[in-house]
Amino acid sequence: MISDDQNADGSDPASPRSQDDMVPTLEDVARRAGVSTATVSRCLNTPERVVSDTRKRVMKVVQELGYAPNFGARALAARRTNTFGAIIPTMENAIFARGLQAFQEELGLNGITLLVASSSYSPELEEAQISALIARGADALLLIGHDRTRQSYALLDRRNIPYVVAWVFDPEMPRLSIGFDNRKAMQGLAAQVLAEGHRRIGFISAERTGNDRARDRYKGVCDAMRAAGLDPDADLQLIETEYGIGKGAQAFEKLMAATPRPTVVMCGNDVLAAGALSQARRMGIAVPGEVSITGFDDVEIAELVSPALTTVHVPHREMGRGAARLLLALRAGEGTRESVELPVEIRLRETLGPAPGTA
Amino acid sequence: MISDDQNADGSDPASPRSQDDMVPTLEDVARRAGVSTATVSRCLNTPERVVSDTRKRVMKVVQELGYAPNFGARALAARRTNTFGAIIPTMENAIFARGLQAFQEELGLNGITLLVASSSYSPELEEAQISALIARGADALLLIGHDRTRQSYALLDRRNIPYVVAWVFDPEMPRLSIGFDNRKAMQGLAAQVLAEGHRRIGFISAERTGNDRARDRYKGVCDAMRAAGLDPDADLQLIETEYGIGKGAQAFEKLMAATPRPTVVMCGNDVLAAGALSQARRMGIAVPGEVSITGFDDVEIAELVSPALTTVHVPHREMGRGAARLLLALRAGEGTRESVELPVEIRLRETLGPAPGTA
DNA sequence: TTGTAGGCGTTATCAT
DNA sequence: ATGATAACGCCTACAA
Numbered sequence: 001m002i003s004d005d006q007n008a009d010g011s012d013p014a015s016p017r018s019q020d021d022m023v024p025t026l027e028d029v030a031r032r033a034g035v036s037t038a039t040v041s042r043c044l045n046t047p048e049r050v051v052s053d054t055r056k057r058v059m060k061v062v063q064e065l066g067y068a069p070n071f072g073a074r075a076l077a078a079r080r081t082n083t084f085g086a087i088i089p090t091m092e093n094a095i096f097a098r099g100l101q102a103f104q105e106e107l108g109l110n111g112i113t114l115l116v117a118s119s120s121y122s123p124e125l126e127e128a129q130i131s132a133l134i135a136r137g138a139d140a141l142l143l144i145g146h147d148r149t150r151q152s153y154a155l156l157d158r159r160n161i162p163y164v165v166a167w168v169f170d171p172e173m174p175r176l177s178i179g180f181d182n183r184k185a186m187q188g189l190a191a192q193v194l195a196e197g198h199r200r201i202g203f204i205s206a207e208r209t210g211n212d213r214a215r216d217r218y219k220g221v222c223d224a225m226r227a228a229g230l231d232p233d234a235d236l237q238l239i240e241t242e243y244g245i246g247k248g249a250q251a252f253e254k255l256m257a258a259t260p261r262p263t264v265v266m267c268g269n270d271v272l273a274a275g276a277l278s279q280a281r282r283m284g285i286a287v288p289g290e291v292s293i294t295g296f297d298d299v300e301i302a303e304l305v306s307p308a309l310t311t312v313h314v315p316h317r318e319m320g321r322g323a324a325r326l327l328l329a330l331r332a333g334e335g336t337r338e339s340v341e342l343p344v345e346i347r348l349r350e351t352l353g354p355a356p357g358t359a
Numbered sequence: 360m361i362s363d364d365q366n367a368d369g370s371d372p373a374s375p376r377s378q379d380d381m382v383p384t385l386e387d388v389a390r391r392a393g394v395s396t397a398t399v400s401r402c403l404n405t406p407e408r409v410v411s412d413t414r415k416r417v418m419k420v421v422q423e424l425g426y427a428p429n430f431g432a433r434a435l436a437a438r439r440t441n442t443f444g445a446i447i448p449t450m451e452n453a454i455f456a457r458g459l460q461a462f463q464e465e466l467g468l469n470g471i472t473l474l475v476a477s478s479s480y481s482p483e484l485e486e487a488q489i490s491a492l493i494a495r496g497a498d499a500l501l502l503i504g505h506d507r508t509r510q511s512y513a514l515l516d517r518r519n520i521p522y523v524v525a526w527v528f529d530p531e532m533p534r535l536s537i538g539f540d541n542r543k544a545m546q547g548l549a550a551q552v553l554a555e556g557h558r559r560i561g562f563i564s565a566e567r568t569g570n571d572r573a574r575d576r577y578k579g580v581c582d583a584m585r586a587a588g589l590d591p592d593a594d595l596q597l598i599e600t601e602y603g604i605g606k607g608a609q610a611f612e613k614l615m616a617a618t619p620r621p622t623v624v625m626c627g628n629d630v631l632a633a634g635a636l637s638q639a640r641r642m643g644i645a646v647p648g649e650v651s652i653t654g655f656d657d658v659e660i661a662e663l664v665s666p667a668l669t670t671v672h673v674p675h676r677e678m679g680r681g682a683a684r685l686l687l688a689l690r691a692g693e694g695t696r697e698s699v700e701l702p703v704e705i706r707l708r709e710t711l712g713p714a715p716g717t718a
Numbered sequence: 719t720t721g722t723a724g725g726c727g728t729t730a731t732c733a734t
Numbered sequence: 735a736t737g738a739t740a741a742c743g744c745c746t747a748c749a750a
Binding site for chain 3: 735736737738739741742743744746747748749750
């Protein structure tokens, strides 16, 4: 915590680590307040069980010394941490940031602290993070999506850590989750697209390995196509790419190189779609006149861009808040084991129009 | 980790929370592997100091039992946590998300875990978070800006926790920091604006209380105006607002209601500017023909919007990475006590043009 | 109401 | 190379 070598102050090595000695402990407080450590502990944890007079005295000393309980010791002795953990793929994606903010706010209301880790979409890394959070005594965990290593689930099960899978609701998955049905949602949007007469579809997907949301969204498009008598293998052109406006732009350009061109480019998320849109402008392609574009998530940029993006609105904050409540209930032993499906809503804005040549 | 009241399990109600009994400890592993706890500990921490044969045996048992060291106990005994903490105002702001991601990546490379908390721009809340992170044994802290309670600094000092103030470089502040000079940067941009002939300036600022970055940016505009012989009190119209595209739009509308209108609306950040821009379009005001608009930060939307936003580019990722390195060095005792000023760059794009009526 | 003392799971210092 | 064992800081029966 401090320099070991730097302070080569000649003689009486003036204890190069003079700070640690100064971290006050419960005992320091107790001694200085003239009470036992038990009393100090009570002042901090169950103030009502100590007479107001001594409590005041103790709290004063606590202030003076700037005492803060050692979390490790406390966890060790009390066997609970009032800490929840969350592992998200990345903080750079606004949809997680927003949901997490709500998650944290709800937890804060209940006196519990949130630890956040991000896995960079790597199941192995996520496994390590889960392990780390468990080791840190996380009372419960928020996870994104169902895709993870078998060991991750084994870890969770063995310790019987309450957890909830968020951002996804898959009726076929038995795990407790809160979110929406990505496949169904995208299918709904695709149905709208097909209703506009589009038959050649380009799809810009986020990377699907280790990401069930992305996979489901892709499947949703296929579902809708089949339902309309189309063959995804023939009429759907897929590009998988990383996250980012620039990536969406590149993918769009590639898609436009095909002959014949797709008449609509559906995107796995709004950021990709925003990139596609900007590229269309750059290429002088009219949207939705020549090509329609759709997104997913309905983040702020969806309304900002021009023409405004047709997309699927997802209740991120509600998901975060709901996840917190589920976990809180679970921890309290209330058997809220029912997954919750949140509604999404197709937002028809300006980037989706009829297929060119349609009456 | 367990409910205190709930499980009033009268008789044998199938113990609703039978997990805790099964959490393996070092001792369990030791017993099952037929070695001492010390050896197991060594296998985990200094594997080179234990013969390969026993090590394999031990690790096998570790696997079987799904053992994970108890963090609290470890912190207690080892007196270090390999954990850094970061407190940001909000996760919903992309500039922090991005910097934090880089911060975390750098830390991960060095085997240290990051704990993130957000203060919602409240100094009191931040103080509590600092305390919580210290209690959790954070070895070092990343903080945003200089504005915080006196007690917060007292806390930090008393425990001698290494910390770095990021997103800001204020030559007048002695504290170790990494970032850029918000005031100077905004002054530079404002000078450009003035050079385009603008004389009536509208400024949409983020809320300035508890936010020195916002204050400094505002001051920067004033500096530039004075340098050009203008009086900020007379020629600058200020609106302070919350974060968000919608808020920027509202503020812009309000600014446009003035007579005479400002010929340029400078914004404290890109998100506000994006909102202003969208509102201009909505109101049929030509940008930059009738009104120029500028942002700050150069986040992705700055290039996405049309016309593209003139703004100040800030190296968010470099800040995160640099902060990590500073902290790492500090912890290692390398006396890198020098604040680092990162360069910003004015990005002249399309939303800034000459003042109407200028030759 | 308050104090005493045992124990929580690891690490680290000595021995062996 | 490995094993005992004493901390580490706090909580919580239990006793007073």
